[in-house]
Amino acid sequence: MEIKEQKRDADLLRFITCGSVDDGKSTLIGRLLYDTKTIFEDQLQNIERTSQMRGEEYVNLALLTDGLRAEREQGITIDVAYRYFATPKRKFIMADTPGHIQYTRNMVTGASTANLAVVLVDARKGVIEQTCRHTFITSLLKIDHIILCVNKMDLVDYSQEVYEKIKTDFQNFISRLDIADVRYVPVSALQGDNIVNKSTNMPWYEGSTLLYMLENVHLGSDLNHVDARFPVQYVLRPQSTEYHDFRGYAGRLEGGVFKPDDEVLVLPSGFTSTVKSIETFDGPVAEAFAPMSVVITLNDEIDISRGDMIVKPNNQPEVSQDLEVMVCWMSEKPLVKGKKYIVRHTTKEAKCLVKDIRYKMNINTLHKIEDDLNIGLNDIGRITLRTTLPLFYDDYRKNSGTGSLILVDEFTNETVAAAIIL
Numbered sequence: 001m002e003i004k005e006q007k008r009d010a011d012l013l014r015f016i017t018c019g020s021v022d023d024g025k026s027t028l029i030g031r032l033l034y035d036t037k038t039i040f041e042d043q044l045q046n047i048e049r050t051s052q053m054r055g056e057e058y059v060n061l062a063l064l065t066d067g068l069r070a071e072r073e074q075g076i077t078i079d080v081a082y083r084y085f086a087t088p089k090r091k092f093i094m095a096d097t098p099g100h101i102q103y104t105r106n107m108v109t110g111a112s113t114a115n116l117a118v119v120l121v122d123a124r125k126g127v128i129e130q131t132c133r134h135t136f137i138t139s140l141l142k143i144d145h146i147i148l149c150v151n152k153m154d155l156v157d158y159s160q161e162v163y164e165k166i167k168t169d170f171q172n173f174i175s176r177l178d179i180a181d182v183r184y185v186p187v188s189a190l191q192g193d194n195i196v197n198k199s200t201n202m203p204w205y206e207g208s209t210l211l212y213m214l215e216n217v218h219l220g221s222d223l224n225h226v227d228a229r230f231p232v233q234y235v236l237r238p239q240s241t242e243y244h245d246f247r248g249y250a251g252r253l254e255g256g257v258f259k260p261d262d263e264v265l266v267l268p269s270g271f272t273s274t275v276k277s278i279e280t281f282d283g284p285v286a287e288a289f290a291p292m293s294v295v296i297t298l299n300d301e302i303d304i305s306r307g308d309m310i311v312k313p314n315n316q317p318e319v320s321q322d323l324e325v326m327v328c329w330m331s332e333k334p335l336v337k338g339k340k341y342i343v344r345h346t347t348k349e350a351k352c353l354v355k356d357i358r359y360k361m362n363i364n365t366l367h368k369i370e371d372d373l374n375i376g377l378n379d380i381g382r383i384t385l386r387t388t389l390p391l392f393y394d395d396y397r398k399n400s401g402t403g404s405l406i407l408v409d410e411f412t413n414e415t416v417a418a419a420i421i422l
């Protein structure tokens with residue numbers, strides 16, 4: 001079962017596209033869908049017609065994703081749209097994040113489950129602060145693979161010199177970050193150079209196309225099958241007399257494997273029991289692993305509630321009310337030292353106090369700024385929190401689910417930050 005799951009992972013690539021407004025993100029996504037022939041005939045006719053009406057020389061592929069965005073914006077709460085497409089080699093889930101002011105927030109949301117980030121730069125502008133910010137967040141979120149797409153090569157006469165300069169600048173920047181795999185490709189999303197089809201305009205480029213990279217990047221299974229973590233989302237106690245003995249704990253595994261008869265420990269109470277059964281929508285199973293959603297029943301009656309975590313006695317997460325975190329600030333209202341926020345971590349909600357702001361990050365130089373601790377919209381900084389309830393967490397590197405949290409404003413209910421536990 002586990003092997004099958006891993007194989008499925010290798011067939012599926014989740015990626016995010018990031019770039020500043022107008023770098024050509026929508027056009028690039030449109031080009032990928034168009035050249036891999038994954039858009040529908042009627043959609044195509046629609047955008048061809050609109051492009052003609054607007055007197056545009058080329059079919060405006062950005063209309064494809066813009067249309068999707070308009071649809072999505074009616075849904076209001078969703079910041080990130082997911083596009084699915086497939087080639088014979090692989091399936092893709094692409095997180096499309098609108099590149100406007102609140103980009104950090106959208107990017108963090110989209111990137112938290114991504115295996116790879118496509119970072120776009122405009123060949124005329126080169127590596128700018130936004131490129132650095134996106135790349136830094138990518139590394140913070142432990143996305144192992146980055147493809148730097150130098151776009152709009154048609155506007156710089158497909159110049160190798162321009163491309164090499166941008167590549168060197170980027171190499172200099174990322175040498176200070178811990179990113180396993182970085183690739184580079186010069187493209188024109190508008191004209192279709194090196195997206196799906198190899199460009200004839202850049203004979204000096206000997207690498208592969210963007211699609212080839214996406215299809216062939218090697219993905220180890222990034223799921224943690226070692227550390228068993230089951231945050232309880234709901235306690236099920238059906239009222240019907242037929243099931244009056246039944247008490248199940250519903251949730252999604254954030255890591256590891258659970259089987260019937262496994263010895264388990266419940267946090268925070270510390271009580272132990274053994275797994276009686278694991279139920280799913282399709283009936284009982286012999287084993288459950290991340291990211292399955294299941295109902296676990298235990299052989300002992302223990303008082304368990306939402307936010308508790310079922311783990312194994314010999315492999316426990318950290319438990320603490322004092323946390324050191326790296327935040328990406330997402331609110332117009334700056335972070336306030338000494339202020340209370342709501343913290344949401346796995347299925348648990350608590351309050352927390354910002355005890356200290358250690359430093360703010362200079363995104364361009366990656367230096368720590370210690371004399372200006374004003375963390376505002378899109379800033380990244382290191383802070384310490386004291387929570388009202390203990391959280392059960394792991395290092396983000398080991399487990400992104402139990403290693404991250406969000407902060408919410410108590411009064412407005414606005415999500416103000418995403419954070420990684422250090």
Ligand SMILES: Nc1nc2c(ncn2[C@@H]2O[C@H](COP(=O)(O)OP(=O)(O)OP(=O)(O)O)[C@@H](O)[C@H]2O)c(=O)[nH]1
Nearest residue numbers: 020021022023024025026027062099152188189190
């Ligand atoms: N010449 C040229 N223009 C491009 C290329 N890619 C995109 N553009 C143009 O750049 C402009 C911005 O492209 P979009 O795809 O809308 O940019 P975006 O980054 O998605 O911007 P937002 O949707 O606002 O986030 C459009 O006018 C595109 O036609 C390219 O490779 N070459």
